Amino acid sequence: MSNASNANAGAGGKPKTAVTPTRADNYQEWYQQVIAAADLAENSPVRGCMVIKPWGYALWENIQHVLDGMFKATGHSNAYFPLFIPVSFLEKEAAHVEGFAKECAVVTHHRLELKDGKLVPAGELEEPLIVRPTSETIIGASFAKWVKSYRDLPLLINQWANVVRWEMRTRLFLRTAEFLWQEGHTAHATAPEAVDETMKMLGVYADFAENYMAMPVIPGEKTAGERFPGAVQTFSIEAMMQDHKALQAGTSHFLGQNFAKASDIKFLDDKNVLGHAWTTSWGVSTRLVGGLIMTHADDDGMICPPRLAPKHVVIMPIARKPEDRVKVLESANALAAELRAQLYDGTGVRVELDDRDIQGKRWHWVKKGVPLRIEIGLRDIEAGTVSLERRDQDTSAKTAIPRAELVATVGAILTAMQANLLARARAYQTENTRVIDTKEEFYAYFAEPAKKNANDPTPIHGGFALAHFNGDPALETKIKEDLKVTVRCVPLAPGEPGTCPFTGQPSAKRVVWAKSY
RNA sequence: CGGGGCGUAGCGCAGCCUGGUAGCGCACUUGGUUCGGGACCAAGGGGUCGCAGGUUCAAAUCCUGUCGCCCCGACCA
Secondary structure, eight states, X not given: OOGGGGTXXXXXXXXXXXXXXXXXXXXXXXXXXXXXXXXXXXXXXSTTOEEXXXXXXXHHHHHHXXXXXXXXXXXXXXXXXXXXXXXHHHHTSHHHHHHHGGGOOEEEEEEEEEETTEEEEEEEEEEEEEEOSOOHHHHHHHXXXXXXXXXXXXXXXXXXXXXXXXXXXXXXXTBOXXXXXXXXXXXXXXXXXXXXXXXXXXXXXXXXXXXXXXXXXXXXXXXXXXXXXXXXXXXXXXXXXXXXXXXXXXXXXXXXXXXHHHHTOEEEOTTSOEEEOXXXXXXXXXXXXHHHHHHHOBTTBOOOOGGGOSOSEEEEEEOOSHHHHHHHHHHHHHHHHHHHTXXXXXXXXXXXXXXXXXXXXXXXXXXXXXXXXXXXXXXXXXXXXXXXXXXXXXXXXXXXEEHHHHHHHHHHHHXXXXXXXXXXXXXXXXXXXXXXXXXXHHHHHHOOOXXXXXXXXXXXXXXXXXXXXXXXXXXXXXXXXXXXXXXXXXXXXXXOOEEOTTTOOEESSEEEEEOBO
């Protein structure tokens, strides 16, 4: 489609990068090409919905596995609630209606009949059902039944599910009409307990993002305009993508008693006083896979952080002559077994042995982002070494390492790579974050570079701006209109008071401004 | 939902203006030569040109409609 997509192919040479276009050439197109090159997902016949392919789904499964453990370690239990929600449930919370009604898929019939060779809906439902865009209301109905006494609290529930939001514009992983997520829903006897829960889960997300995804995040509170519909307070973790935009990677909401009142979640406290429970909800979605891509992937494709990688190591036997093949394969299989017996991150090292007799294997795995690539051939066997390549290093960097040393240190190498990816991402975020104290500098920072053509993708520019803000929603709206920049969050980390550069009024602390996904 | 662009083989594209046998590169299959940094040669397979109408002797090409994708907005956790 674009000229950029084949700009560095052709001309008799090999592509300089495994993925075209590069990030700098066309970031949006690059993102899609990485997904295709790594075989993570593809568009489906259904508008806005994606097919998550095995490699992409394996990343999600690893995300699920780790988070599920974290939720259980913090006292939560999994349960499952219906996909369908009666429309009347949504109506119960006014702000919620406003927030979600426009993007609800609605089921109005329950039967199909054949008419003139076509199936047409029949059997209209008395009350339409919406396909859940989020489950506060349907889970609230259950909570109302489950909670009678302060002894029933706190109620700490999580659900792994799919949800549907009929979005105008979709992007694989980042915003799809249907997506997979988890939604935690809890009820508490007091406001402070619910706030504690809200903050605890935000902390779990921040921990997961940094320590598993190797994606540095800024935890903070959303401004009123960005608040979850119906929430009293919304908190998020915000990550910087390689186009300098912010990705909201997880949210945690303190819902006050809004949903408890809407769903009638009432209990008798220890003084025999009837009151409404205090609830929270929090979630992360398959969007995290998009975050992983845009945090780590490069112009050669995906880079999987070791702790979430579907495979840690791929072994590629080098033996094209049939007479060598048996010996090399035997050695490669033995190496695979030795590596699988090693522990990394509390589990056996995940090893793929790719013995396909094809060309281009190496690039295949580069694009998929397997952390370690190992080549083993006759020369290695004789020397007692293997050839090791790390995906976080240049694709031309290959080191011979004694086989026994590799087996002994594979866990340490993966640990080092995980740390390197985080450090690299953190440095990137720091480099593209600026403390700004004047309106002029702020506007210049976010000004879009000139485009050759009005319909070209917007070049990478700007970043995170740390600037004071008087908190006025009207000012935030004005800045959004001017620059498409919004307050991503008011960081939880302590900050100094100062002066709002836009109004000259006092400001409690600097907030994070950026363009966002 | 508004503006723009694009739908031709798995992927990337040419052909369309000026209607007349469906093309190229990569990928794939087979054979051979290669092989430790994206191999080469040869022979093959694969497309009702997004879909539906219309004009025409004849439509990938012209006209109308429609669906989808992408970009820029609007919208949005």
